[in-house]
Amino acid sequence: MTTENSISFEIATRLRTEILRQRFQSGDRLPSERDLAARFDSSRGAVREALSQLEQSGLIDIQPGGARVKPIEAASISVLGPLMSLDEVPDPALVDQFLQTFGALSALTAREAIKQANDEDMIRLRRMVVNLNRQSKDFESMQPPWREFLEELANVADNLVVHLISNDLKTHFVEQMLQLGFVPKLRKTAVNEVLSDLQKAVAARDGNQAQAAVQAYFDEVRGAVRELIHSRLGENRRQAV
Amino acid sequence: MTTENSISFEIATRLRTEILRQRFQSGDRLPSERDLAARFDSSRGAVREALSQLEQSGLIDIQPGGARVKPIEAASISVLGPLMSLDEVPDPALVDQFLQTFGALSALTAREAIKQANDEDMIRLRRMVVNLNRQSKDFESMQPPWREFLEELANVADNLVVHLISNDLKTHFVEQMLQLGFVPKLRKTAVNEVLSDLQKAVAARDGNQAQAAVQAYFDEVRGAVRELIHSRLGENRRQAV
DNA sequence: CTCTATATTTGGTCAGACCAATTTGGTCCG
DNA sequence: CGGACCAAATTGGTCTGACCAAATATAGAG
Known part of the structure; x- marks a missing residue:
């Protein structure tokens, strides 16, 4: 790919790794977008793009109230x-x-x-x-x-x-x-x-x-x-x- | 899923359909994020989230200078x-x-x-x-x-x-x-x-x-x-x- | 202890701004 | 006429700050 150098890509990669490494129990709430933005020293927009990717790959489920981690078995082959x-x-x-x-x-x-x-x-x-x-x-x-x-x-x-x-x-x-x-x-x-x-x-x-x-x-x-x-x-x- | 009612999801769906219907030649440049935001009467943020999804599914290639449509054969199974x-x-x-x-x-x-x-x-x-x-x-x-x-x-x-x-x-x-x-x-x-x-x-x-x-x-x-x-x-x- | 009403948090969305890289357009030169 | 070069406009990448509605957490009343 070509856009692999973006911040949102980096955030997605790190979060994906953490999820795949089972740092979160399935069903756990991910930190809020604002918290993640602070943690990665970036903006909500970048975090939202990353979360959007993770959701599409079936690793998380974003709802009003918080993003929840799904079991790996529910993910897409892209993982x-x-x-x-x-x-x-x-x-x-x-x-x-x-x-x-x-x-x-x-x-x-x-x-x-x-x-x-x-x-x-x-x-x-x-x-x-x-x-x-x-x-x-x-x-x-x-x-x-x-x-x-x-x-x-x-x-x-x-x-x-x-x-x-x-x-x-x-x-x-x-x-x-x-x-x-x-x-x-x-x-x-x-x-x-x-x-x-x-x-x-x-x-x-x-x-x-x-x-x-x-x-x-x-x-x-x-x-x-x-x-x-x-x-x-x-x-x-x-x-x- | 649960977040299917969002604007960005709607934009992604419509753009995805247009691409799959071959409205764009492979290699064509997609309209700019600002144009798309205007066309869908929304904001750049929403458009960017949509494009981010389309890129992950391998339908487009986002680069500084413009997003380009890829051939369907290059896409992911999610399409x-x-x-x-x-x-x-x-x-x-x-x-x-x-x-x-x-x-x-x-x-x-x-x-x-x-x-x-x-x-x-x-x-x-x-x-x-x-x-x-x-x-x-x-x-x-x-x-x-x-x-x-x-x-x-x-x-x-x-x-x-x-x-x-x-x-x-x-x-x-x-x-x-x-x-x-x-x-x-x-x-x-x-x-x-x-x-x-x-x-x-x-x-x-x-x-x-x-x-x-x-x-x-x-x-x-x-x-x-x-x-x-x-x-x-x-x-x-x-x-x- | 339970239930309810309020306050807080969270995601969804938008507007506006700045930067760096690319693209574009025009100009000049051979 | 064609190609090389440069400046201006465009584009994506990112950030800040804001508002809303829904969900959650909290405090208070019973």
């Missing part, structure tokens, strides 16, 4: 980014849920893309899958062609709902993963099998099989990422001692 | 509700995409719920599936037990990411469907087959099979809803003539 950035190393369970979800949506996209593709699309997709199989089966070298493949699937499937969700999901996530130098170690034999299935599915134009294969790939990534985060958390714990 | 409410009868393609997506997430939830359920959970789930099968196979009578079943699955799976997405997806959608008196006509034999598969899957604790069955059910609903919307659109066209 996922901030939620994963709370600590240096994100919550493993949350990352796993993210990958599950992103995998399911990608798999759906694959199914629908194959269902709706025209001949040219299929040619392109087949070529990309073959290319995927050519790469050595480590995460680093497979990432770019996978990304390309998923984007092409999304183009063909042309599902706006999934697209919009992906906008929210990818925000902050990929960058945080990369920033941590994430290189999950995939099990090559398993990945080979998945890719083989995927290639067959695309060749035979079998949407359901392609869906299963894509999901299986993400499940592989999930397992590798889980291990990686746990070892990372172990390191941090050792450093802390 | 889905307004997007489907643009016309009295929502865009069939969009509804189909919604059901695809919701179905895929529900199917994922089923898989993970069965994977993580303890013995008590499984007993409850099995009972609910049997109960599902007892109902007559029309949409109206199956809706409540399905809803209950899906909620239970979500409780067991406990996937916050899917939960947050569902918050956004369900907003405005269900009510609009109900408001239209939507009663899709399911193909009973197909539904029976799906439910039978689902029951077997839950009995055998086969997550993947349950996932496939749930998805198949949603695909059935998709087909029925598609027909229904098309006939509804036909009626409207006839009325218009």
Whole structure:
């Protein structure tokens, strides 16, 4: 974004973090706008803009009488980014849920893309899958062609709902993963099998099989990422001692 | 929500509608805050709160020099509700995409719920599936037990990411469907087959099979809803003539 | 202790002002 | 004619101070 340097954005960020860190019980009243303005050494207008954002993301409920904190479960998906950035190393369970979800949506996209593709699309997709199989089966070298493949699937499937969700999901996530130098170690034999299935599915134009294969790939990534985060958390714990 | 009666909310709603109706080309500059305040007969503060919301939902980009409209594809999932409410009868393609997506997430939830359920959970789930099968196979009578079943699955799976997405997806959608008196006509034999598969899957604790069955059910609903919307659109066209 | 009436607090909105950055318009030069 | 440059107008970002109506808290009466 571009307006991230404004005071209201800063206030929203700090309040959001406090809420996500459970500094407030659900149902608690937030300090009044005037108090917040004083605390952040700014004006009511800036605070109101920040609160307006937090309300739209479902974290608070503004009423005459006071703003009340809502449970995290009531929030919108837009809080996922901030939620994963709370600590240096994100919550493993949350990352796993993210990958599950992103995998399911990608798999759906694959199914629908194959269902709706025209001949040219299929040619392109087949070529990309073959290319995927050519790469050595480590995460680093497979990432770019996978990304390309998923984007092409999304183009063909042309599902706006999934697209919009992906906008929210990818925000902050990929960058945080990369920033941590994430290189999950995939099990090559398993990945080979998945890719083989995927290639067959695309060749035979079998949407359901392609869906299963894509999901299986993400499940592989999930397992590798889980291990990686746990070892990372172990390191941090050792450093802390 | 509770603050939907404010001026800033009204301004945001009207501007959002105009943007979604493509009244502005992507990249166009929005009128200045002062102009908008004059046009809506209000103050800059109210307009700024509205614009702040629109920016958070990814519809515009506020910069010194002016606010610019972004392409809809860049928006957040929170625009889905307004997007489907643009016309009295929502865009069939969009509804189909919604059901695809919701179905895929529900199917994922089923898989993970069965994977993580303890013995008590499984007993409850099995009972609910049997109960599902007892109902007559029309949409109206199956809706409540399905809803209950899906909620239970979500409780067991406990996937916050899917939960947050569902918050956004369900907003405005269900009510609009109900408001239209939507009663899709399911193909009973197909539904029976799906439910039978689902029951077997839950009995055998086969997550993947349950996932496939749930998805198949949603695909059935998709087909029925598609027909229904098309006939509804036909009626409207006839009325218009 | 309960209930009511009053005073205070809170959000909703507005008007007006200042600053810094951008945009715009015009001018001058090649 | 075209491009570079500069000044003026515009725009967003922020603050101050004010008023209203609704909600809340408080004190007092029963």
